Amino acid sequence: MPLMVEEAMKLLCSLSEARKMKAAVKHAGRGAVQGALLWLLPADWKAPCPGGGAVGGLLGAWMTSGQFKPVPQILMELPPAEQEKLLNQVTAIVRHLEWTDAVQLTMLVMGSEALQERLLALLVGYVTKELQAEVQYGD
Template sequence: MPIHVDQMMQLLCRVSREKGMTAAVKHSGQGALLAGATAFVGGLVGGPPGIAVGALGGLLGAWMTSEQFKPVSQIIMELPPAEKQKLYKEAFAIVKNLDWIDVLELTLFVMQNADLKFLLAKTVERFFIRELSAQIKYGE
């Protein structure tokens, strides 16, 4: 039985909420750019003392690269379509051979089966680590 990408994302969101999954995606590129830009501008405007003032930009850049955990379900829904498609393929490989008639039945079956929930949660975790360089925490 086929399942649409959006329906699979809803199922994965439900599993991740039940598992209490949160993820931190580092924004290191943005932080480094900000730190370098503020030091450069500070140096142009104020010379050597301006570079020291620009170091404050380095602190802001460091803050930007710190881990900010968000619910995995929120991140899943914000993924671009191409990323959702990749995640869909990985998750569908787990449920494709199950006997289900519609998405509602599949959802009920998954939510009542600890092993399936575990497999789908691990699929999401591996995807987030590999594709988003994220760190995952479980709250359960």
């Protein structure tokens, strides 16, 4: 069964919630990352004022605050193009599984330490490389 963006995001959210993952931007290059992410936002999400629209402003505010934010929240706020990029990477990991819905897929992944580790590595790599953020586990 082909994996949809929403299902991939739910899977990654479930996994990151189970590990209580949070992320925060860790260095002074925040402005460049914010600018890159604002560039990725669809035109209809950007307001005709400096700094991008509400979505870009909220994402930018988090990125410049240095505060930790739950990874599931970060994932759900990603622009569609970034979610699609994650979908492609998740699909490469779970393509051999047989499942009928997102709930069953999540159960299969949560039942396999090896799959969890591969998806966590993907997620941590994405957050640290693409968002240039630090990942923290637990409360």
